[in-house]
Amino acid sequence: MKKNEQKKVKWHIKWKAFFVFVMIIVFLSSFVYYISNLHIQHIYISGNYDVKDYEIIEVAGLKAYPKMFKYTTSTMEKNISTLDLINKVEVKKNLFGKVSIFVEEAHVLFYNRNNSTYVLSNGAETVKGNYEGIPFLINYVKSDVYERLVKELAKVKKESLALVSEIEYSPSKSGDIILDDTRFLLRMNDGNEVYINLVNIDRLDMYALSYTTLTQKGILYLDSDNGGAWFQNKESTQ
Numbered sequence: 001m002k003k004n005e006q007k008k009v010k011w012h013i014k015w016k017a018f019f020v021f022v023m024i025i026v027f028l029s030s031f032v033y034y035i036s037n038l039h040i041q042h043i044y045i046s047g048n049y050d051v052k053d054y055e056i057i058e059v060a061g062l063k064a065y066p067k068m069f070k071y072t073t074s075t076m077e078k079n080i081s082t083l084d085l086i087n088k089v090e091v092k093k094n095l096f097g098k099v100s101i102f103v104e105e106a107h108v109l110f111y112n113r114n115n116s117t118y119v120l121s122n123g124a125e126t127v128k129g130n131y132e133g134i135p136f137l138i139n140y141v142k143s144d145v146y147e148r149l150v151k152e153l154a155k156v157k158k159e160s161l162a163l164v165s166e167i168e169y170s171p172s173k174s175g176d177i178i179l180d181d182t183r184f185l186l187r188m189n190d191g192n193e194v195y196i197n198l199v200n201i202d203r204l205d206m207y208a209l210s211y212t213t214l215t216q217k218g219i220l221y222l223d224s225d226n227g228g229a230w231f232q233n234k235e236s237t238q
Helices: 015-037 053-060 073-080 143-153 198-213
Strands: 042-046 086-093 098-105 108-112 117-120 164-169 172-174 177-180 183-188 193-197 218-221 230-233
Touching (some): 042 053, 053 073, 073 098, 183 198, 193 198
Antiparallel strands (some): 086 098, 108 117, 172 177
């Protein structure tokens, strides 16, 4: 009786494929290690004017240049959005340790003396900061007109608003009858006064050109419905 012969199994290893596989594993492991230990190297911030770089860096949690993926971009965007003047924010990261932060700021329209707040172009209010070169709202404005005032002033150029010293709510009347409840008196930094209503608030952007032609101080009426404007010098009002 013949003994059963044991069959020998030969393993054929494809060394080239095995080497490629090992290299891929090593590369992936190295990449994961690099990513997990990568610290932020550079922080680039753009679009900010009133909000300082250090404020954005601090609230985003980047002051100590932590590991790149300690915070997600959405978390950083949410944290940066808590700053009063930040209107929009977008955060991007790359694999070289760079964080790019793009912001859009709301700007300060005026200081409201009635509640001691700075009013922003996005409708928000803040008590923080110390802003110069902005007008003061000096009296009460009824709520519906006030909302329109903020909305319309947000469309006016910042450099035009910088020419205004005070904003006074001053509806036009005929006796006890209110003719225009959206009219305001603006006291300008140059000593002139301007009557304007919310329908024609865009005319404020033309003031910089208009006042250069004025040889005397007086009152400029820009609240006309017919699109015109007229000037009355102060001597004639006395």
